[in-house]
Amino acid sequence: MKGVVKNGAPASLEDWLSLENEEWKPTYGSFSGAPKHQTHEALLKEQGGVCVYCGKRLSLDRSDSHIEHFRPQTTYNATTPPDLTLDYYNLIVSCGPNDLPIGHQDRKPVICGEAKSDWFDENEHVHPADQNCPERFSYGLSGAALAADPQDGAANRMIEVLRLNDDSLVYERGVLLTGLEEAIVSGEIDLTTKEGDIAFFQSVDESDRLPDLGHVAVRYLQVELL
DSSP: OOOOOOOOOOHHHHHHHTTOOSSOOOOGGGOOHHHHHHHHHHHHHHTTTBOTTTOOBOOTTSTTEEEEESSOTTTSSSSSSSOOTTOGGGEEEEEOOOOSOTTOTTOOOOOHHHHHTTOOOTTSOOOTTSTTTGGGEEEOTTOOEEESSTTOHHHHHHHHHTTTTOHHHHHHHHHHHHHHHHHHHHTSSOGGGTHHHHHHHTOOOTTSOOOTTHHHHHHHHHHHTO
């Protein structure tokens, strides 16, 4: 999992929530227009323009991502409190969903938030904003996502639920890590002074976006020194 450092809610969301009165109460169903779009943009920027789960780059126009409720609306709402439907800490951005029909040649795999759907286990999960979230996962040279501690049931469960070992993700991570390993063997990347390389994969570009799968490269470089 990529993970995220959560900031405070954007002013657009706070201003919209402040409109609550005796006759009107904000709900996620009524969350639309500029307030929702600006919140989506704030979440994207907070995450460095990548999916909070797989770390794939997302479009700045929000066309390939959606606002995700980590604790699902179906369980954590006004009817079955606590109501977290508009709690900014519970809002993140995931890639997908893909609306193309199953079998369509351009349909993307069902992963991340789309795969997770309404799943949640209060006793076995890794929240993307947990301080040590990225460190609880590692990546093999083949591109496979692994729990850094094989006995970490919550990390293993997240890999399963989010389908982080979908063939498409494994392939892309494998290509990235094979290139990194070749750079290490050739001396292009010096593990004794790897800070610069790690900083590169943690830095945003002029569009405030992190490198595609940058967190995978960071974790691989970190684990190489263990």
